[in-house]
Amino acid sequence: MNKQLSLFLLAISLSQFGCEEEISTEASNNQTSLRNTLNEDLPGTSGSISDYFYNFEDEINANFFRYDPSLMAGYNTYLEYYNQRGETPPEMEFKTFNNYLLSMTPSDKNEFTRRYSIDSLSVKDSIVSDSLLMVSTSFKNLEKLEWDLLADPSLQRYKLVNSDWIQADTTLYYSDTFDVSAYRAVVDTPFIDQGLLFVDSSEWLDTNYVFLNDNQIRFVSNFEFEKQELSADSLVFRINTDCNDNGTWDEGETTLTDFNGDGKYEALYEYKDNNNNGEYDEGDSLIQDYDGNDIISIAYEFVDGGNGIWDRAEPYYDINADQVYNISEPYQDRNCNEIWDNAEPRVNSASDCDGIGNYLVDTDGGFCDRGNKIFDLEEEYTMKDSDGDGTSEKHLYLIGDKPNNLIVDYTDNEDPKVLLEVEVGDDIIDRWGNEYNNLIGTVDFNDLKQQYVDDIDSLVTLYTRKKIGHINGSSISADDYYITKSEWYRKSGSTIERNYNYHIFHEPNHLNQVVYPSYFLPVGFYFAPKEIQNGFWHKPDLQSEVLYYTSGGNLRDGEQVDTAYYDTTGIAVYYIQKSYNVESDTVTVPAARISFNATDDGNYQCLATDEIVNNSEECPPADTTFTECFKVTQITTMTMIGTGVEYGERTESWLVKKKGLVKSEIHIRWTENPYNEDFTDNGEPDQNNEAWVGLNRIELTSIDKIESAGVFRKLTHPVNTIELRDIGNHPDFDYEPLRISAQKGIQTLDLMELNQ
Known part of the structure; x- marks a missing residue:
């Protein structure tokens, strides 16, 4: 049989490819018996596969209504869809290519790769x-x-x-x-060795x-x-080291007696200040008279000197505006003792300062010059040339890593302001009259970038033809392969996505399909888009699989073929079981040649809906029933050895004489998830306790076919034989390469549609 292709076939010396260990139909006792009727006489009807599927010598253009999983679940028939939506379902086009023939032999290798x-x-x-x-x-x-x-x-x-x-x-x-x-060149090097x-x-x-x-x-x-x-030394990062708050550097304080012998010099409270008033009075608990002066107050183990000036209360932010400090309010700690200090008391005599500090007098009167109640070592400092004279001065601060120094503006020295917010351009004056401008600084930033280019x-x-598939392990001539194509559109929201796929068939003994075999990865149960995308893998080379078994080229009522084998791959070992059954049937699809009847008044009555319209093209397709039909049911079960997880595919196809495939449904299933049954995501179990999910259904709506006419057709419509050196761009395949995908017959199995 000659045929016409628009794909090149490079026919090279072939060798048998195989990694499948088939199980004999004479199975062991613990193996389910496998049935094969191909060599038996069957009493039912039969018909040529080329009559009931397609004669690939014919030029065929068929249109199908295509139902994705959501449409399969929502509509059992075409009319249900049309009556509810007022439009026909999405369509799929299927066509054959029989206009171009080109075969290549091993002796052409030099010419194929010549540039x-x-x-x-x-x-x-x-x-x-x-x-x-x-x-x-x-x-x-x-x-x-x-x-x-x-x-x-x-x-x-x-x-x-x-x-x-x-x-x-x-x-x-x-x-x-x-x-x-x-x-x-036709192809680039290296050239294939076989297949x-x-x-x-x-x-x-x-x-x-x-x-x-x-x-x-x-x-x-x-x-x-x-x-x-x-800046790196911004006020907010500065840690105050002027611990007697006099604006000048001081040596450490003088030590006295270590009353409690702990090796530390501290201010020892001789009482427990139960009422928190800072004085020993009735109600306070006595601890010990450390210094033995018979006065219960604070015993100093060092000389806690003041700074010789009157200190007002440390500035704080009065959250509740009650003019009374509480420990939840932020303050500026000016003397390093980590507690808030009120203003030094104004008094009239030295006796008023007993237990408080030294009595001093300034222009405003007497006051108690008190220390900070902690032993101060020599004050630390930072050296910095702040006046630009070239000499660094001592500055009484260190730099911390946290911006936790509360900023206070002493512009009004009688009423300093705590700044909870500091904005660009803010200036302040500190207690000693030093000005600080632009607390948030603006600097020039030059960013020099370089980049190299080749x-x-x-x-x-080098322009070469697109390689779309490599088949190993076949001894057939390249002329025995047939290329077909399906094309459909899928709508998601307002987006319409065009999809297509090639389908390659050949007829050595049965009707075979060339596919990229696909397998699932552990752990299975893939329904979410990312899981599906990452959960399945394909073998890199095309392989031939039986699509429809025939006996002497015929489909037969009652045919049954069961196969089982172990498929060892680099990922896992899979146990593959396939069942194939044929039965005579009838089928109804929206493919009637006439969709309307003309009325006496010049209008048209639609056969599908009985609606009267003035334009016959407004009538939707009408149903028609075919009786010369075979229904082919194919079930594949793939079990991963070790995990026991099963993945199943069930395809039901209706083949009609002289029409080919008119209807096909594909369902999938997973076994129950052993960890969480909600992950299984299957429907209700059937009579075999298997829960299937609809994946894809197509129904024929029209078909155009130009049949081959043997020698007469070859004389009137000769085959276009194209030499390699004369190949041009032909639009027949729309310039589209073969895709690696799972398929069954003319249907593409796209599990991603389960989530659309």
């Missing part, structure tokens, strides 16, 4: 314009500081309020000069070989910004 120069695409000293996008470093500007009042008092600090990310870019345009050469190689004659694949100079081209761009930020010396482009 021919394409002068029209070759250019000497080609000037190619290009561009380069340079992008600066991303950064954020500090817009303000906010004191975090909601945090625990010991953890409060300023929060940095930043802008959105700031980034700049620039495009640099340049030209590169190099030689461009182009060549064409059949399918090459799409309608698509060119270009491969670029770029030759580069040793030195790259360097591009530089400088981005200039004004950046708002805190300097192209020459570019060589």
